[in-house]
Amino acid sequence: MSARVAAVDVGTNSVRLLVAEAAQPLLVVEREMRITRLGKGVDANGRLDDQALERTLACIDDYAERWQDLGAERVRVTATSAIRDASDRDRFFAAVRERTGVEAEVLSGQEEGCTAFVGATSLVEGEPPYLVLDIGGGSTEFILGDREPDAMTSRQLGCVRLSERALCSDPPTVGEVTEARALVDAELDAVEALFDATSARTLIGVAGTTTTIAALALDLPAYLPERIHGSRVSAERVRSITDELCRLSTAARAELGPMAPGREDVIHAGALILDRVVDRFRFPGVLVSEADILDGLVLGLLNEAPLRLCD
Structure with missing residues (x-):
């Protein structure tokens, strides 16, 4: 069996999971989406809403169980706008680390865009x-x-x-x-x-x-x-x-x-x-295109190559 990897995209409105294997085209094992509205109020308050954070973490807990059951060998959890903008973002990183053992990352706007491009055009x-x-x-x-x-x-x-x-x-x-x-x-x-x-x-x-x-x-x-x-x-x-x-x-x-x-x-x-x-x-x-940033993240894991950022 080809290497199996998983990526989680934690967005302002939704949290999504993709588990896949290398193939032409990409072999999707599982793709899930849940709306948790992590970014509720962040634009106005600059902080994460407690209930929205807990909804998001509960979703990631479920996804962790799925990627483990499906045998993903490498996992990447990335967050975008809501976490970039929240002054208390460390609460999110600490909770993901404690609950899943994965070090979540925040993507810059440039990294987010370039990863989406790779996924969308593939x-x-x-x-x-x-x-x-x-x-x-x-x-x-x-x-x-x-x-x-x-x-x-x-x-x-x-x-x-x-x-x-x-x-x-x-x-x-x-x-x-x-x-x-x-x-x-x-x-x-x-x-x-x-x-x-x-x-x-x-x-x-x-x-x-x-x-x-x-x-x-x-x-x-x-x-x-x-x-x-x-x-x-x-x-x-x-x-x-x-x-x-x-x-x-x-x-x-x-x-x-x-x-x-x-x-x-x-x-x-x-x-x-x-x-x-x-x-x-x-x-x-x-x-x-149904392929997007998640597909770009998975392709990066499978290729084990850093993404070339826009100049």
Whole structure:
């Protein structure tokens, strides 16, 4: 049997596990996702919420049992925006070490983006150069490149952060949606100042916001990764789904078949980010990849090679 490894991505909104073996393509043994909202309140308070932290640690406990049962030989646990921004992040690291024996790491925005690029471009076919868009809960990564990432930026605005800052009503008011779009546009101004995103021929979208929008575009009765991966959503469909999500209440969004429990109160914020990126950089649509930062982490473990960071 090939070497079996496991990676855990601890995000602002969700915690995900991937156990895999080396193969072409990557042989996925198990892939799991649970929404724990670790980043609740971090944007406003700069500290981890006690209940959110315990939910996240309980999830990691369950994942540790799974990677042990499945015989993973090497494990990597990484955290992103919420832990980067929390002043009391050491509570998280100490608890993971005590409960699993694994030294968790915090990825910089650059490491997060470049790892996502490696994962996203490994399993989809599109015309390069690519702009990989990773809409997270606390941050959004923009990574431009061909076979390797050439330029990237991590912006401090994800679906949880945008929802907490601007979309307070349920459903949001027209004024709140307008404010949210303005916040996104300000971040896109910063992206434009760093590199030319319009030089990309293909926009690849990863992570739960984009994959859920793809599921809605496909009218799927449930979240079906095998149907979602490699699908394309036109710019017009992104806009119409975004507008509809903003009109619906949280309860109504929760009733949509592909909606993961816990995503319904922030999916409209993530959709606004995707819609503004597609419109601002004049993409005809988005190519959707189920492979992302987790796949990049696993590939790094299997190759035992350090990731080349963007210059």
